[in-house]
Amino acid sequence: MTQHFIVIGNPIAHSKSPEIHALFAEQAAIDISYQRQYCPDDAASFTAVVEAFFHGGGVGANVTVPFKQIAYDCCVARGGLSEHAKVAGAVNTLLLNKALLESGTPIADALYGDNTDGQGLVNHITSLGWPLKGARVALIGAGGAARGVVLPLIQADIGALTIANRTLSKATNLVDELSTASETIGKHSIETCATSELTGQFDITINATSIGLSGDTLPLDNDLNCHYAYDMMYGRTLPFLQHFAARDAQTSEGYGMLIGQAALSFERWTGHTVDVTQATNTLNGR
Secondary structure, three states: OOEEEEEEEOOOOOOOHHHHHHHHHHHHOOOEEEEEEEOOOOHHHHHHHHHHHHHOOOOEEEEOOOOHHHHHHHHHHHEEEOHHHHHHOOOOEEEEOHHHHHOOOOHHHOEEEEOOHHHHHHHHHHHOOOOOOOOEEEEEOOOHHHHOOHHHHHHOOOOEEEEEEOOHHHHHHHHHHHHHHOHHHHOOOEEEEEHHHOOEEEEEEEEOOOHHHHOOOOOOOOOEEEEEEEEOOOOOOOHHHHHHHOOOOEEEOOHHHHHHHHHHHHHHHHOOOOOHHHHHHHHHOO
């Protein structure tokens, strides 16, 4: 029997998710249909799309820009959330809570939201051989992308975390919010600073801003150095990575994070664990 999945976004035509999940299905030897689903940019339309999809027998849905917050709000009001989704304040993976369905709960009230973005990042960094345990990590950015990766990084047993942002107050507020949302984060001392004041030696520096997509550069201090530099963006030349490559750091863009978060969604939906490295090599060879 074919299992049906979608990715909901606006815009959505560029999404690589159908190709990625088709490879996962080949590995797992299961029959799936994974489609891109455009949705008007409002909460009512998103809710209607989700309800129609699951009422029609859909198994799982990915959520991308600009609906991750709306999906979160929907699950808060009518369903449930994983710890990662609660802390991130965003949902990128939707499925149905089978226990609630079996108890007679309507589909709209049995939605379950997860966020696999941060763990996808951690898994990709680990696959690169970059050491996270005990690492001194700098995270640049205080938006949704940064918010979603703090808990997985801390759960990976990093040694220290500094969050830098152009506007210092946003970084400070983010730490306060996350510490309140998660006991695990609250027990971890997180430093904050303005991006221009981030300096010194780090093991890993992660860019969680989208500045590289415009070709602009971050105001990085000349004395900021790291062994490894990771940019969550992908698909083009990224000034952030060029900057650290010139300082002999190992670098990586975020395409592996994209595949990693997709693999976790696939596992949540189907119960099948896939070989992410094999899928990545296949996609890169196309």
